[in-house]
Amino acid sequence: MPPSVRRRAGDLLLWAVVAAPVAYAGLTPPWPRHAVALLAGSLALLGLAVALGRRWPLAALLAVVFGSLVDGNFVFAIPVFSYLAGRRSAGAGRVAAVFAAIAVAGTAVNLGLLGTNPETWFLLASVLLFAGVFPWLLGRMRRQQRALAEAGERHAEAEERERRAAVERVRLRERARIAQDMHDSLGHDLSLIALRAAALELAADLPPAHRSAAGELRASVAAATERLHDIIGVLREERSGSLRPAGETVAELVDGARDAGLAVDLRADPDGGDLPPLVAHAVHRVVREALTNAARYAPGAPVTVTVDRAGGEVAVSVVNGPAPDGPLPGPASHGSGLLALRERVRLAGGVLDAGPRGGGFAVTAHLPLTAAPAVVDADRPDAPGAGRSGGLAGSAGDGLREDGGSGRGPRDRAGDAARRLREARRRARRSLLVAFGAPAGLALVLALVYYPLATAGAVLDRSGYERLRLGAERADLGLPRRQADPPAGSAPGCEFYTDGNFPFAEPTWRLCFTDGRLVSKERIAQ
Incomplete structure (x- = not known):
């Protein structure tokens, strides 16, 4: 299957997966007003996010985050696109800035404008952390692991090139020695032959026919010496194709x-x-x-x-x-x-x-x-x-470029590959630590932020609880100005307060009133 067709098939499958929760909720009654238009717009927004995901993964993530403001089922798509943003984004600065901006803006809107209770704010912040930040860190860790694998392959290739180059250097050095031996031995012998031939050619008592033969011999030896020089030149310097x-x-x-x-x-x-x-x-x-x-x-x-x-x-x-x-x-x-x-x-x-x-x-x-x-x-x-x-x-046919045309030898390239491998290993280890350490740290910070919000004006300590008398008017009890969030299924007419237990400030005391008078008080088992 061609890569382009495989990518399109993968994108179509991704859209079907993230669109399934939205489509199921939109097709299940009761249907709100403009249900068809809302469903069509939601599916189109998911399709746009998938289309943008390969080239602009951060924009795709923002699209599904904004979609969650209209349809809560978009929350199922946030982990998917967060993970893909980690896999496909080279840098971490912009994505981290976007998550920080979402956290700050969401806090300001929920606590400042909408008056959302701290428990709901904590739930939304936890969704951002574990559905957004944590999958993104996992995707980034996977990206670093892939880079580590590629660096390992390049390092192995560089080592293999260095090994071949070392073998080639030994082979060429031996060729040079052979060529030098041929030049020293044969060249010397041929020079002696040419010298003797020249002496015969100049001998006064030599017949003209023999003198001519000696001259021909000297010329032949000179030609042989020149051919030997050419052959040694070819032996010393290999060339592909013709000379x-x-x-x-x-x-x-x-x-x-x-x-x-x-x-x-x-x-x-x-x-x-x-x-x-x-x-x-x-x-x-x-x-x-x-x-x-x-x-x-x-x-x-x-x-x-x-x-x-x-x-x-x-x-x-x-x-x-x-x-x-x-x-x-x-x-x-x-x-x-x-x-x-x-x-x-x-x-x-x-x-x-x-x-x-x-x-x-x-x-x-x-x-x-x-x-x-x-x-x-x-x-x-x-x-x-x-x-x-x-x-x-x-x-x-060798070409002149590698590593930007630097002309460095195999040893330099092997050193570069080893350095890149060490750097990739360091980044992979750091990504692993961040992927699992950052969510835990952020969760602790989130709890530290949530605790003062949940306890502000809602804490009734044990001594204050002990001073409460049954039958007393509520207005005379001096209760905190704000109650803790009541447990699910609580009876009407009862109020709940916390003793400030860390980190979630869960309800500790239940006070029930009839006609404005305290009729019962009890500690809630935690």
């Missing part, structure tokens, strides 16, 4: 990118002249990798290539705009292309900078024209470019 065409310029590279459909604007210095071979190779590599990056991550975006030679250095930059339709599909890049490019520029004595710019991406390199190239320690496995001649291996 760079001999003598290919940046302009030809840009023309090839244009032929492939990339919108490229080349701005090259007309007086730049020829560049040193190592610098020219580095410039070509920067442009090639950056164009590959633009084609993969910003297809259809305009690209500007600038090559400027001035002040003893050459500056090359490749800048692409934002992607109109997003990156091309494919596996995630591990940033090896950028690592290879950075090392290639470093070996040429330059520096490379790459990162987002203006909604797109920019790759900039500055290379000196006369500086000596940097040296790579091929025996150090953790060295950038270890075991490679002329830079890290990085194919055009």
Whole structure:
């Protein structure tokens, strides 16, 4: 089932669940006036809340809270949307502010305007706490648990990448050693052969035919030495696809990118002249990798290539705009292309900078024209470019971006993943404590607020109760100005007072009057 269809089916099921209590109450007699319109409006409001729930979960929660002012059956939907708000909301500040505003406004309306008794206010506040705040905290805890699981997966992936990178470094270091051994042994032997051939070619007593054969041998050895150098270069630096065409310029590279459909604007210095071979190779590599990056991550975006030679250095930059339709599909890049490019520029004595710019991406390199190239320690496995001649291996398909184009290696990414995992674990533990500790704390605060409201002017202590005499006029008893809420099913003509028991100040004394005289008094069993 496609995700969009699954989401719509889930929303429809959610609407049916939260609408069931409202619909049942609306379809059950007796029917009040405008019952049909009220039911239709309630169901439409629930549908609106479900529709808003994925994108604006807080607005959906507010919709059902306001609906409870008209129809008390909306209270069954409040826990559901509170939980979803916790699952779907990234931050907690706005939701907490909304709950606080509802509590303050509800208290002011009920106690200040409507004159609601404290017991009813306490009941409404408890509904807000256990039907609103507690489910929201559970949803937030579930969100943190999901984030913890995702962080664990990323950490495992980062560790696996680091393991593969370590294996690759060992493999490349061994390749470099093999290449160096071949160069040292075969190159030395071939040089000796060429030297002996040259000596034979110059020998005065050698017949012309043999001298010609010696010259051919010397030329063959020189060609073999050159081929050996090329083979070792390929062994030291892996490349996906074909090698760079001999003598290919940046302009030809840009023309090839244009032929492939990339919108490229080349701005090259007309007086730049020829560049040193190592610098020219580095410039070509920067442009090639950056164009590959633009084609993969910003297809259809305009690209500007600038090559400027001035002040003893050459500056090359490749800048692409934002992607109109997003990156091309494919596996995630591990940033090896950028690592290879950075090392290639470093070996040429330059520096490379790459990162987002203006909604797109920019790759900039500055290379000196006369500086000596940097040296790579091929025996150090953790060295950038270890075991490679002329830079890290990085194919055009590697891409340049990961983690915002920072170019950090697998160890850095593994460290970031471990740090994110620790942070996710800390947030999950904190959410668990808050989810169960906050309701208990809020309930205690609620009881502390409710107690003075319930006892104000309604407390009859034991000594005052003992002084009451049967048959006395009520007006002469000096009773508190306010009674406690009577228990259900109380007989008429009786009054109830509390002794101030904590935390709910339940009725303690029952006083019954006939014709304004006290005829009975008793303590209510609690």
